[in-house]
Amino acid sequence: MKKGELYSRLRKTYIIFICTFDPFDKNFTKYTFSSRCHEDCGLSLDDDVYKIFLNTQGDRHQVSKSLANLMDYINNNEPNDDFTRSLQEEVELQRDDDGKRALYMTYNQTLMEMEEKGKIKGREEGRAEGRAELAKAIKKIMENMKLPADKAMEMMGIAKEEYPKYMTLL
Known part of the structure; x- marks a missing residue:
């Protein structure tokens, strides 16, 4: 070719x-x-x-004026020319269709659930990364100061109930 x-x-x-x-x-x-x-x-x-x-x-x-009108319409939902008026009519028509509204609401709910799951997963990943970084710091303290793990964690202000989590990372 x-x-x-x-x-x-x-x-x-x-x-x-x-x-x-x-x-x-x-x-x-x-x-x-x-x-x-x-x-x-x-x-x-x-x-x-x-x-x-x-x-x-x-x-x-x-x-162009027509693109500026479209941008204004998107910002404030007020039609200001023939195109944005026809767009507004279509939006209203779609909103008034119960079947489409239900489909949209279901889709919107699914998106919100996916977003929440993503946030939860992101937090979990962030915490895991944070624990890994903290475990590295604990190791350095143990090596540099010749301390056992529990003393190093105590120096770092880690709660005793959290020790087992960090012990698995050391």
Whole structure:
């Protein structure tokens, strides 16, 4: 396959992220990226894949009036042109559909449960990492001061009921 043949077969692709914050702290309303090689910035794929980040808080002077209206609509849910009015009508239509509302609520509940499980897992992993780091410090104290494990843990202010957890890590 010759250079460019693969890309001529692919369709132009846009991946759009709508953010209610500025993801890159440059105050742009729109950030557009295309495929570049990380190791050699002069090398690009020319694959017509674009990633666009829309910042609803960005400077409106950089974008078209219709995009500015859309960003304003996302921020305050007040339609201010034909497109945002039609979008508002569709949103209301979807909200009023009981079947879709139930599906959305179930989906939203699933997302919240997944998020909570992720938080719990993250806390557990963080605690395990913290205990491992503390165990390293206990070992250093034991080696440097020639102390038994319980004395080293006592010096570090670890509660006695926590000793068995750290003993398994030493």
